[in-house]
Amino acid sequence: MSETGVAPQFLADKDALAFEEQRQRRTFSFARLGFGLVGLVLFLVIWEIAAKIKNDPAILPTVPATAKTFWHYLFHKYPPVGGHTLVGHALTSTRRIVSGWAIGVVIGVALGGTMASVRVVRFMVDPIIEFLRPLPPLAFLPLLIVWQGINDAPKITLIGIGVTPILTxxxxxxxxAVPPELVQASRSLGASPLWSLLTVRLRAALPTIITGMRLAMGGAWTSVVAAELIASTSGLGYLINQAGQNLQMSLLLSGIVAIGIIGIFFDSLLRLLHRRTDPTSR
Incomplete structure (x- = not known):
């Protein structure tokens, strides 16, 4: 076969195809980054124009003023007595987010896997999930404060309550949606139902599950910021609330910008994980 050149030609075509695919992905990534930067610049320009027209920093500060405030509070505490820097507030909110989100993901995936595998459990749990799903997690906050106080526990629990139905x-x-042929093939090779679930069905379902994780992360930020607005002495929600009460709009916007930066960071990690599990995605 090697004498006819068929195998070398096949390998060459395969390498060329892989190279072209990588080139297209790099081009797409650069284009995506470029257009994203253009969109960000346009947003900042519109913000600056609106601030100049309004000409009232107590309502809408300019972009440079907000950037200056953001930089200042990276190293200075707010409130000055007993407060934290912007980084400290961000780390507090992030710790709560990661803890509650991780708990919700584990419970949701485990519960969803059980429901998909055991029909009786599905019939029993599905009405409960459908009942909890439309309820805003913030509705549970007064009850959680009575049960757990105003420390981190009710905020983490609140996030878990919001994340679990989404992941389930x-x-x-x-x-x-996993093709039954994959499951049948694994079972024919001697895999048990549990082993088939863990190694075949969950592996095939990972891209969709990760999409659910991304959606749940956004909801988790909504829950934690709302909880910190109501019952907290630290965190970005608390910072935003205090800044708003004192009409420090540039600090308020700095807190919002910090949430956006952290959110983009976590979503980028989940996007990367999604691409690893689904090579066809971009």
Missing amino acids: IATVTALD
Whole structure:
């Protein structure tokens, strides 16, 4: 076969195809980054124009004023007595987010996997999930404060309550969409139902589950900021609330910008994980 040149030609075509695919992905990434920067610049320009027209920093500060405030509070505490720097408030909110989100993901994936595998459990749990899903997690906050106080525990629990139904539904939907041929092939090779679930069905369902994780992360930020607005002495929600009460709009916007930066960071990590599990995605 090597004498006819068929195998070398096949390998050459395969390498060329892989190179072209990598080139297209790099081009797409550069274009995505470029257009993203253009969109960001346009947003900042519109913000600056609106601030100049309004000409009232107590309502809408300019972009340079907000950037100056953001930089200042990276190293200075707010409130000055007993407060934290902007980084400290951000780390507090991030710790709560990661803890509650991780708990919700684990419970949601485990519950969704059980529901997709055991029909009786699905019939029992599905009405509860459908009941909890439309409820805003913030509705549970007064109850959680009575039970757990105003420390980190009720905020983490609140985030978990919001994340769990999203991941449960995403997991059940993803597992139901796995082609039955894959499961049958694994079972014919001697895999048990549990082993087939862990190694075949969950692996095939991972891209959809990760999409659910991304959606849940956004909801988690909504929950924690709302909780910090109501019952907290630290965190970005607390910072935003205090700045708003004192009409420090540039600090308020700095807190919002910090949330956006952290959110983009975590979403980028989940996007990277999604691409690792689904090579066809971009």
